[in-house]
Amino acid sequence: MNMLNLFRHHAAMLVGALLLSASLTxxxxxxxDANKLFKQGxxxxxxxxxxxxxxxxxxxxxxxxxxxxILTEQGKTNDAIKVFSALTEDYxxxxxxxxxxAVLYASLGQYDKAKLALEMAIRTHPSYxxxxxxxxxxxxxxxxxxxxxALQLDRSNTTTKTKLAMIQDLFAGGIRDKxxxxxxxxxxxxxxxxxxxxxxxxxVPAASAPAASAPPATVVATPVAVAAATTxxxxxxxxxxxxxxxxxxxxxxxAWAAAWSSKNVKKYLAFYADDFRTxxxxxxxxxxxxxxxxxxxxxxxxxxxxxxxxKFSDNSHATVKFRQSYRASHLKTSGHKTLLMVLAGGKWxxxxxxxx
Amino acid sequence: MRKLSLFLxxxxxxxxxxAAPDSRTTEAQLVKSLQAxxxxxxxxxxxxxxxxxxxxxxxxxxxxxxxxxxxxxxxAIDNFGNAAxxxxxxxxxxxxxxxxxxxxxxxxxxxxxxxxxxxxLDAQQxxxxxxxxxxxxxxxxxxxxxxxxxxxxxxxxIGKLGTxxxxxxxxxxxxxxxxxxANLPKNKLADxxxxxxxxxxxxxxxxxxxxxxxxxxxxxxxxxxxxxRPPRASDGCVVLxxxxxxxxxxxxxxxxxxxxxxxxxxxxxxxxxxxRDALLQEIEQWRKDWSSLDTNTYLxxxxxxxxxxxxxFAAWAKxxxxxxxxxxxxxxxxxxxSVFTYPEQPNMVVVNxxxxxxxxxxxxxxxxxxxxxxxxxxxxxxYEGAA
Numbered sequence: 001m002n003m004l005n006l007f008r009h010h011a012a013m014l015v016g017a018l019l020l021s022a023s024l025t026x027x028x029x030x031x032x033d034a035n036k037l038f039k040q041g042x043x044x045x046x047x048x049x050x051x052x053x054x055x056x057x058x059x060x061x062x063x064x065x066x067x068x069x070i071l072t073e074q075g076k077t078n079d080a081i082k083v084f085s086a087l088t089e090d091y092x093x094x095x096x097x098x099x100x101x102a103v104l105y106a107s108l109g110q111y112d113k114a115k116l117a118l119e120m121a122i123r124t125h126p127s128y129x130x131x132x133x134x135x136x137x138x139x140x141x142x143x144x145x146x147x148x149x150a151l152q153l154d155r156s157n158t159t160t161k162t163k164l165a166m167i168q169d170l171f172a173g174g175i176r177d178k179x180x181x182x183x184x185x186x187x188x189x190x191x192x193x194x195x196x197x198x199x200x201x202x203x204v205p206a207a208s209a210p211a212a213s214a215p216p217a218t219v220v221a222t223p224v225a226v227a228a229a230t231t232x233x234x235x236x237x238x239x240x241x242x243x244x245x246x247x248x249x250x251x252x253x254x255a256w257a258a259a260w261s262s263k264n265v266k267k268y269l270a271f272y273a274d275d276f277r278t279x280x281x282x283x284x285x286x287x288x289x290x291x292x293x294x295x296x297x298x299x300x301x302x303x304x305x306x307x308x309x310x311k312f313s314d315n316s317h318a319t320v321k322f323r324q325s326y327r328a329s330h331l332k333t334s335g336h337k338t339l340l341m342v343l344a345g346g347k348w349x350x351x352x353x354x355x356x
Numbered sequence: 357m358r359k360l361s362l363f364l365x366x367x368x369x370x371x372x373x374x375a376a377p378d379s380r381t382t383e384a385q386l387v388k389s390l391q392a393x394x395x396x397x398x399x400x401x402x403x404x405x406x407x408x409x410x411x412x413x414x415x416x417x418x419x420x421x422x423x424x425x426x427x428x429x430x431x432a433i434d435n436f437g438n439a440a441x442x443x444x445x446x447x448x449x450x451x452x453x454x455x456x457x458x459x460x461x462x463x464x465x466x467x468x469x470x471x472x473x474x475x476x477l478d479a480q481q482x483x484x485x486x487x488x489x490x491x492x493x494x495x496x497x498x499x500x501x502x503x504x505x506x507x508x509x510x511x512x513x514i515g516k517l518g519t520x521x522x523x524x525x526x527x528x529x530x531x532x533x534x535x536x537x538a539n540l541p542k543n544k545l546a547d548x549x550x551x552x553x554x555x556x557x558x559x560x561x562x563x564x565x566x567x568x569x570x571x572x573x574x575x576x577x578x579x580x581x582x583x584x585r586p587p588r589a590s591d592g593c594v595v596l597x598x599x600x601x602x603x604x605x606x607x608x609x610x611x612x613x614x615x616x617x618x619x620x621x622x623x624x625x626x627x628x629x630x631x632r633d634a635l636l637q638e639i640e641q642w643r644k645d646w647s648s649l650d651t652n653t654y655l656x657x658x659x660x661x662x663x664x665x666x667x668x669f670a671a672w673a674k675x676x677x678x679x680x681x682x683x684x685x686x687x688x689x690x691x692x693x694s695v696f697t698y699p700e701q702p703n704m705v706v707v708n709x710x711x712x713x714x715x716x717x718x719x720x721x722x723x724x725x726x727x728x729x730x731x732x733x734x735x736x737x738x739y740e741g742a743a
Binding site for chain 2: 135136137139140142143144145146147149150151152246247248250251
């Protein structure tokens with residue numbers, strides 16, 4: 001399946017204070033070599049190296065994790081599942097193996113298992129952005145299955161694309177954060193803390209002629225977060241997507257913040273439209289270099305988004321305003337930000353970015 | 357939009373807790389899920405809907421609710437049936453079903469008294485069915501010593517274009533007093549009819565008298581891939597979930613069980629008993645006057661716009677004079693009398709009986725049906741024929 005959006009970024013592998021302190025001292029070079037080979041696409045050699053390393057250190061989490069990644073790349077999904085599954089048993093406090101297990105289950109269409117694994121990842125680290133994002137995708141996928149059954153739709157061509165992120169670096173800093181951010185992906189609140197979040201509005205319209213004794217047959221649920229652009233266009237909805245666009249836009253903004261937070265420069269930059277207006281009118285290339293430096297430098301970054309509103313000027317252009325909190329190793333700021341976003345090739349991309 | 361009463365919700369949970377899994381439980385679970393959504397308990401809502409889908413995976417409305425509940429985790433959703441590119445008609449159909457099922461669960465049986473249509477059941481009629489199309493509900497009543505007693509009710513689907521069928525192909529469900537005419541077993545039916553079919557006696561004598569056309573109005577089940585259909589989806593048939601039809605099947609007697617289809621059920625009151633007794637007296641008087649061979653008095657029981665299958669009043673009167681003049685005596689006995697008031701026709705009843713006729717030169721026994729109409733506070737026969 002083409003859903004694995006594998007991270008190929010340059011964030012250095014960090015030694016987690018959690019466990020590996022001893023394991024990397026002896027043959028740290030070996031495992032780093034294996035990692036290099038893996039990133040160069042030389043899976044067979046990478047696997048050899050990891051396996052020989054594991055003879056010495058059969059319990060080593062990082063090596064086993066890398067092995068799981070290599071097996072995934074080689075398409076040996078079931079073997080990879082075994083590796084990650086064993087990791088979750090031995091190191092239940094690590095969210096990454098759960099996440100990757102979920103991605104693999106999802107690739108097999110086993111969404112219930114995938115969901116369970118992601119919930120475990122989030123239970124261990126409630127603000128783990130990638131797991132939240134993946135969980136959102138899993139939910140969307142399961143929802144579309146249910147919709148298909150409800151409406152007997154043939155969606156062979158229009159399947160909602162999931163974009164599940166496989167975590168490449170077990171202990172890359174910044175991917176997860178110790179504190180709960182102001183706003184995560186839509187699912188963040190619900191699963192971690194057991195409290196309700198965006199409710200589906202089951203607005204069953206009031207009965208046309210209710211009997212005198214009968215209370216109106218109506219289910220009302222709290223309206224959903226973003227009110228803009230949700231006007232129910234009656235009759236001729238040319239683009240059915242128009243109704244829930246704000247959700248899509250916010251999802252893109254969340255994913256952008258998540259990419260930034262995970263210091264995934266490539267993914268971060270991919271959120272900018274081709275015609276993005278650089279802040280000082282510099283060339284796109286020059287701007288990208290600046291961004292890359294800025295994002296790579298801090299050990300960790302956390303970007304939180306709150307109070308977001310979406311306004312549409314038309315079906316493919318939206319203005320998103322929100323409060324952005326930025327926390328890096330040595331810097332902590334917050335302020336209002338405005339993004340002008342454009343729908344291009346099915347994705348919401350940033351055209352302009354203004355901070356106030 | 358008003359909040360649902362908590363009291364009803366509690367009552368609902370108590371009443372379903374001990375019931376065996378059936379369509380009532382299924383419906384109650386669905387409603388519980390919708391109510392949980394309203395209370396912002398999406399976790400409970402999803403559990404309920406998952407539970408009921410385990411038993412009835414083809415319950416499309418439940419799948420839609422599940423889709424919404426899951427989708428709410430991924431994106432903000434703002435409408436019932438949030439599926440992208442969903443056909444509008446299908447969503448609206450399912451929305452209608454949700455509304456109807458909510459209403460069904462939220463409203464108790466409106467009256468302790470039975471529907472007024474069942475004035476008199478005969479001993480053979482073990483059960484009677486009353487369809488309230490406005491509530492998408494079929495009620496089952498058992499004949500307990502001549503008195504109807506509520507047994508069960510089921511969610512039903514009726515014609516796409518509603519009720520009051522007039523002509524062939526109008527996709528409407530007829531309103532009237534009908535009888536189960538046949539029993540078509542599953543193995544002789546296409547899949548779309550589900551676990552069985554029971555043709556009804558549409559068009560009946562009153563329908564034909566009013567020039568209504570069409571045929572093939574059946575009670576039947578749902579296709580194998582469908583738990584239930586939207587409230588208005590058939591071509592005029594009354595459609596039940598297969599599980600429900602299977603439960604209904606033992607109650608149905610071919611040629612005997614009445615099926616009264618209404619726009620909205622009128623419930624009986626004390627006045628009905630008085631009126632019924634007055635009518636039964638009138639029927640008894642008709643029998644006596646016929647037996648007395650006093651043809652003119654006998655004919656006073658017939659309305660001027662009377663018709664039989666091929667005779668108007670004049671022809672009927674002429675024939676009766678002719679027959680009676682050739683007889684020295686007649687004896688008429690009635691048994692198995694049943695009486696049903698007619699929906700949407702407050703002054704009309706359908707009377708069925710077995711007639712034991714003997715005379716000086718001829719004797720026979722037959723099943724008969726009469727339509728009596730009350731004009732100027734006086735009951736008269738407007739139709740009579742073999743049943």
